[in-house]
Amino acid sequence: MNLHICEVTVHNWRSVAALDVAAEQRQFIESNAFSLAESLYEGNATSLALYDGETLVGYAMYGWYSEKNESIWLDRFMIDHNFQGNGYAKRFLHLLISYLQEKYQCKKIYLSLHPNNKLAMKLYESFSFRLTGDIDDEGPVAGVVMELLIDKVKLP
Incomplete structure (x- = not known):
């Protein structure tokens, strides 16, 4: 695996918008098209494409940095349904946490998720999110x- 993160650009935004979760997961997360528009028009967020080599496998969005609280939001995180079950979520979450901590020297990372999204909750808890x-x-x-x-992070 050659996992890397890059910002969404004019060259890859259509491919990112086309990524989708499984049908039964759609109630749990906004579409990537909505998230891309939000990051573009609200101006507080950055959209990231998640690649394994040249293959686009997922999407993430972060923003709303607070200097006062030394915190950042990992506002979206998804792996396309075609690539789920291959360990990408754990590997990319590890990369995203490291990326955000390095970029912002933040002490806290926040996220929100649908309360019925038990698989995602288990994943985040395995990284010490509470x-x-x-x-x-x-x-x-x-x-x-x-x-x-961040000082309590436990990587599975």
């Missing part, structure tokens, strides 16, 4: 908020 008790009701998919304290 529920905060807060609800993220911004956008079309409301979710429970999870927090990762």
Whole structure:
């Protein structure tokens, strides 16, 4: 595997928008097209393409950095349904955490997920993300908020 992350550009945005989760997962996450528009028009987020070599396998979006709280949001993270079950989620989550920590020297990473998305919850908990008790009701998919304290990170 040759995993790497790069920003979404004019050259790959259509391919990123075409990525999709399995039908039964669509209730859990906004479409990539919505997320790309959000990152473009709200201006607080950056969209990332997740590649294995030359093959696009997933998408992530981060933003809403808080200097005061030394925190950043990993606002979207998905692996295309054609590549699920191959260990990409764990490997890319590890890469994304390292990338965000290095880029921002942040102490906390937040994310939110649909409360019924048990597989994603298990993945995030394996990296030491913990529920905060807060609800993220911004956008079309409301979710429970999870927090990762960087000094407590445990990589599975």
